[in-house]
Every structure is written in C-alpha cells, then in structure tokens.
Amino acid sequence: MPESDANIRAVLRYYDRTESRLGYLYLLRGTKHFGWYEAGDSRWRFSPATRRMEHQLGRRLGLDAGSRVLDAGCGMGEVARTMAADFHLDVTGIDILDFNLDEARRRSEKSGLAGRTRFAECDYHDLSRFEDGLFDGAYTMETFVHAAEPERVLAEFHRVLRPGGRLVMFEYSRTPQERLEPAARAALDAVCELGAMPSWHRLNHGDLESLLDSASFKVESVEDVTARMLPMLRAFAVIGRVPYTIARLLGKTEKAVNAMSGVEMWKHQEAWRYNIYTAVKKA
Numbered sequence: 283m284p285e286s287d288a289n290i291r292a293v294l295r296y297y298d299r300t301e302s303r304l305g306y307l308y309l310l311r312g313t314k315h316f317g318w319y320e321a322g323d324s325r326w327r328f329s330p331a332t333r334r335m336e337h338q339l340g341r342r343l344g345l346d347a348g349s350r351v352l353d354a355g356c357g358m359g360e361v362a363r364t365m366a367a368d369f370h371l372d373v374t375g376i377d378i379l380d381f382n383l384d385e386a387r388r389r390s391e392k393s394g395l396a397g398r399t400r401f402a403e404c405d406y407h408d409l410s411r412f413e414d415g416l417f418d419g420a421y422t423m424e425t426f427v428h429a430a431e432p433e434r435v436l437a438e439f440h441r442v443l444r445p446g447g448r449l450v451m452f453e454y455s456r457t458p459q460e461r462l463e464p465a466a467r468a469a470l471d472a473v474c475e476l477g478a479m480p481s482w483h484r485l486n487h488g489d490l491e492s493l494l495d496s497a498s499f500k501v502e503s504v505e506d507v508t509a510r511m512l513p514m515l516r517a518f519a520v521i522g523r524v525p526y527t528i529a530r531l532l533g534k535t536e537k538a539v540n541a542m543s544g545v546e547m548w549k550h551q552e553a554w555r556y557n558i559y560t561a562v563k564k565a
C-alpha cells in the first residue's frame with residue numbers, strides 16, 4: 283500500500299471525528315485555518331481574523347483578475363470564495379473530504395460564486411486530472427502539513443503551474459528534534475501523529491525552502507508570522523483546557539485532538555513556527 287494511501291485514511295479519520303466536525307463548524311463556521319491579528323484585535327473575533335489571513339494570501343498571490351488558481355486542500359471553500367470575491371480569481375479547490383466538498387459547492391452556489399469557484403475530490407499527491415501549465419497560481423492554507431510525500435506534491439504543483447506561476451503556502455515548520463526538551467518533543471509528536479501531519483513532523487525550520495528550491499521554484503520570501511496567529515491559539519488553549527483534561531483522565535486523548543493541540547502548542551511555542559512561503563515556478 284503506498285504511503286500516501288495510509289496517510290489519506292488517517293487524514294479522513296482526523297477530520298471525520300465529532301470534535302473536528304463540531305469545532306470547525308461552530309467555532310470557525312467551516313473555515314479551517316488560523317486568523318491574522320494586529321495589536322488591539324480581540325482574540326475572540328475569529329471570523330474577521332480568518333478573513334484577514336486570507337487577504338494576506340490574496341496579496342502575496344498578486345495575480346490579475348481572472349487568473350486561474352489551484353486551492354490545494356480547500357476544505358469547505360471559505361478561502362476559495364474570498365479569493366474569488368475579493369481578488370476576482372478563478373479558483374479550483376481540491377480536497378479528499380467529500381462532505382467538505384459538498385458543503386463548499388452549496389456555499390458557493392448560495393453566495394453567487396459558483397461561476398468562479400469549482401470543487402473536485404482529488405489528492406494533491408496526484409494532480410493528473412489537470413494539464414501541465416494550467417494554473418497561474420496555487421496555494422495551500424494549512425494543508426501541506428498532511429502530505430505523506432511532500433516532494434511528490436511539490437512536483438505536481440510545479441507541473442500544473444505555468445512558468446512564472448506563483449505558489450503561496452501558509453504552513454508550520456518545527457524545531458529540530460534534538461533541540462527540544464522531552465515534554466515539547468512528546469507534545470509535537472502527539473499533535474502530528476493524532477492530527478495526521480507527517481510533513482509537519484518531518485520538516486524542520488528551513489527544510490521547505492530547500493524542497494521548493496529542489497522542485498525548481500524560486501523562493502521569494504519566507505515570513506515567520508507566528509506572532510500574528512498566537513491570539514487565536516491562546517483562545518483555543520483556553521477553550522480546550524477542560525475537554526483535554528477530561529479526555530486525559532479518561533485515557534481518551536484521541537477523542538480531543540484539537541483541544542490537546544490548542545493546549546500543548548500554546549504551552550510549547552518553542553517547538554514550532556507558522557510561516558508564509560512565497561515562491562515562483564522557474565521558467
């Protein structure tokens with residue numbers, strides 16, 4: 283069985299859990315990424331913060347109206363709709379969760395954006411349904427961490443982008459294992475294992491830049507924007523404290539993965555960073 287098949291089953295299991303479904307729906311209204319906070323913003327106002335993060339993406343894509351863009355790991359299509367509505371892009375969203383794709387199509391229809399957003403069930407390790415050079419841009423919003431074979435995914439992004447096409451990735455990196463205290467190492471191991479995120483577990487700070495370079499992308503910038511999303515993580519740590527404690531007492535941590543992640547990642551901020559990578563496909 284290919285490594286990515288086992289990984290895809292683990293990703294499906296993670297997002298199909300009651301805690302994941304309810305948490306993303308009721309706390310974030312279907313959006314599944316962190317928000318961008320400036321000084322003075324309330325940490326509890328999640329929706330404006332997540333929209334601000336999406337605007338950071340649109341600006342870094344910097345593409346003309348009507349440009350064709352691939353949203354790799356689109357979830358319920360919230361990011362895709364912001365790219366279509368506010369940046370006038372033509373977005374193809376792919377994901378492996380059929381229940382998210384159904385909801386993405388329904389929401390796009392309802393908001394009048396079905397003409398500029400389309401969604402397909404597809405694993406980003408294999409983009410063979412898309413021809414070479416089809417897209418002007420591509421992005422991942424907290425999705426590449428799930429990749430079992432990151433080199434293969436980047437090779438596919440490279441193939442489906444036109445020369446000069448832009449790739450923007452909002453992704454985590456980790457502190458090397460040997461530089462972490464045992465408690466921080468165990469916390470990150472648990473978050474990556476239970477959250478089905480092998481690439482986060484594997485990619486140290488600086489590694490994704492090297493992979494992009496090896497995949498024939500020119501890296502324009504790498505920004506550590508951890509400080510911008512920390513207020514939302516703090517809120518999740520507060521919300522998660524009680525459920526995580528109860529789950530631990532019952533020996534059922536796997537039922538409260540998001541609660542655990544909020545608490546442990548807040549506690550062990552030395553173990554990780556949240557970055558924005560902007561790259562261009564070399565001609």
Ligand SMILES: C[S@@+](CC[C@H](N)C(=O)[O-])C[C@H]1O[C@@H](n2cnc3c(N)ncnc32)[C@H](O)[C@@H]1O
Pocket residue numbers: 290293297312313314315354355356357358359360361376377378379382404405406407422423424425428429
């Ligand atoms: C944290 S969510 C982010 C969703 C969306 N980008 C957002 O910000 O709302 C990660 C998404 O990546 C998707 N994903 C994980 N592995 C994938 C793969 N191999 N191919 C396509 N999508 C994948 C998951 O199903 C999930 O919807």
